Amino acid sequence: MHEIPSTGTGMNRRSFLGACGGCALAAAGAQLFFPGVFRGTADAMEIRKGFIGARLSPYFTALSGGRVRCELCPRRCETEKGERGYCRVRENRDGKYYSLVFGNPCAVHVDPVEKKPFFHVLPSTASFSIATAGCNFDCKFCQNWEISQASPEDTLNYDFSPEQVVEKALEYRCASIASTYVEPTIFIEYMIEIGKLARPKHILNVMHSNGYINPGPLDDLCDHLDAACIDLKGITEQYYGDMTEGTLAPVLATLKHLRRRSVHTEIVNLVIPGKNDDPERIKELSRWVLGELGPEVPVHFSRFYPLYKLKSLEPTPVTTLERAWSAARDVGLKFVYIGNLPGHPAENTLCPSCGRVVIERVGYSIKKISMNDGKCAGCGRRIPGIWKVA
Numbered sequence: 488m489h490e491i492p493s494t495g496t497g498m499n500r501r502s503f504l505g506a507c508g509g510c511a512l513a514a515a516g517a518q519l520f521f522p523g524v525f526r527g528t529a530d531a532m533e534i535r536k537g538f539i540g541a542r543l544s545p546y547f548t549a550l551s552g553g554r555v556r557c558e559l560c561p562r563r564c565e566t567e568k569g570e571r572g573y574c575r576v577r578e579n580r581d582g583k584y585y586s587l588v589f590g591n592p593c594a595v596h597v598d599p600v601e602k603k604p605f606f607h608v609l610p611s612t613a614s615f616s617i618a619t620a621g622c623n624f625d626c627k628f629c630q631n632w633e634i635s636q637a638s639p640e641d642t643l644n645y646d647f648s649p650e651q652v653v654e655k656a657l658e659y660r661c662a663s664i665a666s667t668y669v670e671p672t673i674f675i676e677y678m679i680e681i682g683k684l685a686r687p688k689h690i691l692n693v694m695h696s697n698g699y700i701n702p703g704p705l706d707d708l709c710d711h712l713d714a715a716c717i718d719l720k721g722i723t724e725q726y727y728g729d730m731t732e733g734t735l736a737p738v739l740a741t742l743k744h745l746r747r748r749s750v751h752t753e754i755v756n757l758v759i760p761g762k763n764d765d766p767e768r769i770k771e772l773s774r775w776v777l778g779e780l781g782p783e784v785p786v787h788f789s790r791f792y793p794l795y796k797l798k799s800l801e802p803t804p805v806t807t808l809e810r811a812w813s814a815a816r817d818v819g820l821k822f823v824y825i826g827n828l829p830g831h832p833a834e835n836t837l838c839p840s841c842g843r844v845v846i847e848r849v850g851y852s853i854k855k856i857s858m859n860d861g862k863c864a865g866c867g868r869r870i871p872g873i874w875k876v877a
């Protein structure tokens with residue numbers, strides 16, 4: 488069994504358990520996003536309740552009688568004129584299908600890239616983070632349900648073109664633009680346009696997604712996407728059915744697709760007590776990652792805090808997360824992390840060859856990097872990730 492090495496910060500097991508008790512509220516609070524907290528000159532930008540744009544979607548099939556079928560995600564919603572799909576942000580207007588959130592984010596923040604969480608992408612840089620209303624899942628543990636389960640007319644929205652997003656990302660010295668907080672593929676057209684404009688400015692286009700998207704649109708997105716953090720919420724269809732209203736198979740297909748397209752990918756598994764914390768399932772998930780994606784894909788086991796429809800549960804015990812960490816390492820994964828538990832030594836990146844702490848973290852802060860040109864400073868072993876922008 489793999490032992491979790493010490494932090495090098497002097498924090499012992501007792502002190503990080505203590506820190507953990509204090510971080511529960513902080514971590515939960517940090518996940519709640521409200522419109523209008525975008526600071527700096529952007530505060531001067533107008534935000535309006537219910538402001539809605541419209542952009543013709545390339546991802547639909549016209550059916551008879553003015554009906555359309557959306558081809559963006561596996562739900563394949565079929566709608567009559569005037570109706571919207573499950574995600575609330577796509578609408579049938581006279582037999583054509585429109586995105587209602589192109590250029591209309593309701594959440595705009597400058598975050599550390601570690602908060603996405605990307606641990607192998609330009610550490611210690613800022614990520615310009617956006618979200619619109621809407622989502623194609625309804626997870627019982629959603630951290631941002633106020634916006635993910637809202638329609639765009641119910642949120643305060645910016646009128647924020649892709650050009651302005653890139654401009655502001657440059658102004659705020661962000662190394663990446665992250666589409667996050669809700670399911671971003673529901674605003675795929677916006678993400679793609681942002682990606683096209685960001686690359687010439689040497690800004691990465693990244694997302695944190697549930698991976699619930701059809702292969703065609705995903706392939707289009709991959710042309711303009713540098714990195715993806717994908718929630719692999721569990722490893723059984725039953726869990727997805729019970730907890731998300733979605734299905735597992737398309738998420739696994741997305742992960743394999745991202746690998747084929749060489750998009751840097753990290754995986755997040757939110758470990759919920761009594762729901763998906765069975766050690767056998769954790770091993771199964773880890774074996775799937777190992778077998779289909781390889782040992783180098785970073786996997787984050789993230790601590791659950793009671794939220795939304797699961798308020799009656801307790802936060803994930805630290806020992807459960809540590810067991811998951813050990814199990815994944817025993818299976819053969821090389822880069823395994825514990826998330827939402829600031830100060831835990833399993834936030835650090837270890838060199839798989841010599842065991843040196845190559846990136847030392849506490850929460851979203853980077854304390855030390857011991858790497859040269861993407862390689863361990865001790866033994867020269869390559870560490871997978873994006874360590875500089877081309």
Ligand code: SF4
Pocket residue numbers: 557558559560561562563564571572573574575577622623673
């Ligand atoms: S993206 Fe939205 S409208 Fe399209 S199929 Fe998925 S849930 Fe339905």
